[in-house]
Amino acid sequence: MDAMAKALRGDGISLSFGGITVLKDLDVEFRAGEITGLIGPNGAGKTSLFNCMTGAYRPQGGAITYAGESLDGLPPAARAGKGIVRSFQHVALSPDLTVLENVMIGVARNYHAGWAHAFLPTARGRNEMAAMREAAMAALAELGLAQAVDKMPSQLPPGMLRLVEIARAIVGKPDVLLLDEPAAGLNNSETRDLMRSLRRLVSPDLVMVVVEHDMDLVMSICDRIYVMNFGALVTCGAPADVRRNEDVIRIYLGSDDD
Ligand SMILES: Nc1ncnc2c1ncn2[C@@H]1O[C@H](COP(=O)(O)OP(=O)(O)OP(=O)(O)O)[C@@H](O)[C@H]1O
Incomplete structure (x- = not known):
């Protein structure tokens, strides 16, 4: 096509x-x-x-x-x-999740069992969690945010928060x-x-x-x-x-x- x-x-x-x-x-x-x-x-x-x-x-x-x-x-x-994915004019990250976890939410749609399953103590859950983590790390690295993965949103300046939101938008390969x-x-x-x-x-x-x-x-x-x-x-x-x-x-x- x-x-x-x-x-x-x-x-x-x-x-x-x-x-x-x-x-x-x-x-x-x-x-x-x-x-x-x-x-x-x-x-x-x-x-x-x-x-x-x-x-x-x-x-x-x-x-x-x-x-x-x-x-x-x-x-x-x-x-x-x-x-079909969008980012917003105003940053809307979850304040209680780390940068990495915020970005992992964006990739959950790619996994058959979804976000909840990734937390279950099963082999499949662990594999999905590892794959989601890897994809989120790659998206963050792509935007130069590798150092920020374990930070909370409140610890980052506005510019970096915006980049985290873009990482969340691209991580699911839209x-x-x-x-x-x-x-x-x-x-x-x-x-x-x-x-x-x-x-x-x-x-x-x-x-x-x-x-x-x-x-x-x-x-x-x-x-x-x-x-x-x-x-x-x-x-x-x-x-x-x-x-x-x-x-x-x-x-x-x-x-x-x-
Ligand atoms: N839900 C809504 N109810 C009523 N009016 C709306 C609504 N959404 C948008 N509008 C109106 O539509 C017009 C276009 O707004 P829109 O936000 O799409 O413009 P924009 O080009 O994105 O502007 P900006 O560059 O300021 O973001 C505005 O007059 C706005 O008030």
């Missing part, structure tokens, strides 16, 4: 709340094998589009498909089970990874590390979409960028074309973003 066929698509997505239109007849195609950027001023509808993709919001119009298969009507857990402002709260060097890590994640079977206000990050790691404003699509193209687009320049000059 090629990258186009393994795409997450929205066709004619429309969403409104109490008469307020949030998404207007939006067409998007997020392809495997590349990083797609999703940008636009505050309130443009970027997070709402993610919420429609994950099933948290139910659009009033349009169709959402992954690899040609309709996701319409599937609840969020079923979409996550199909490998097919679709939706990242909502992954660089929020990171300092410059953490952001550079994150950019390198995200590029390393690109693979022919993975759809990656990044909502981000950090324009340097978006322009340097994305293969294609969708620009939204007031719930509608402004343009879509390669970073260099988007940067030159007059409508985009007008939108950004007239807003507080970057």
Whole structure:
């Protein structure tokens, strides 16, 4: 199946709340094998589009498909089970679990018997636990967090917490990874590390979409960028074309973003 066929698509997505239109007849195609950027001023509808993709919001119009298969009507857990995973704008780690345990939660869906079984004192339980631990260690190492595995979230600075959350999102080897402002709260060097890590994640079977206000990050790691404003699509193209687009320049000059 090629990258186009393994795409997450929205066709004619429309969403409104109490008469307020949030998404207007939006067409998007997020392809495997590349990083797609999703940008636009505050309130443009970027997070709402993610919420429609994950099933948290139910659009009033349009169709959402992954690899040609309709996701319409599937609840969020079923979409996550199909490998559609997202990170959130605000870090949401469990404060009572170590960094390693937080990340292990993200891999539990890959094991037939699941998270609870891994704690049972059986050979199978021990094997599953070891495999989950190994996968979580690898994801943390991938993001430069090997030293933090035994720390509690309260012991880490905000930038590292954000990276832990991304490790939890990638550990289950998702097919679709939706990242909502992954660089929020990171300092410059953490952001550079994150950019390198995200590029390393690109693979022919993975759809990656990044909502981000950090324009340097978006322009340097994305293969294609969708620009939204007031719930509608402004343009879509390669970073260099988007940067030159007059409508985009007008939108950004007239807003507080970057
Ligand atoms: N559950 C909801 N109920 C009512 N209005 C909502 C809801 N979710 C989103 N909205 C509205 O939809 C619009 C788009 O919000 P959304 O968070 O999707 O924008 P965004 O582009 O992600 O913005 P930001 O960059 O600030 O995160 C906003 O006007 C917001 O108030």
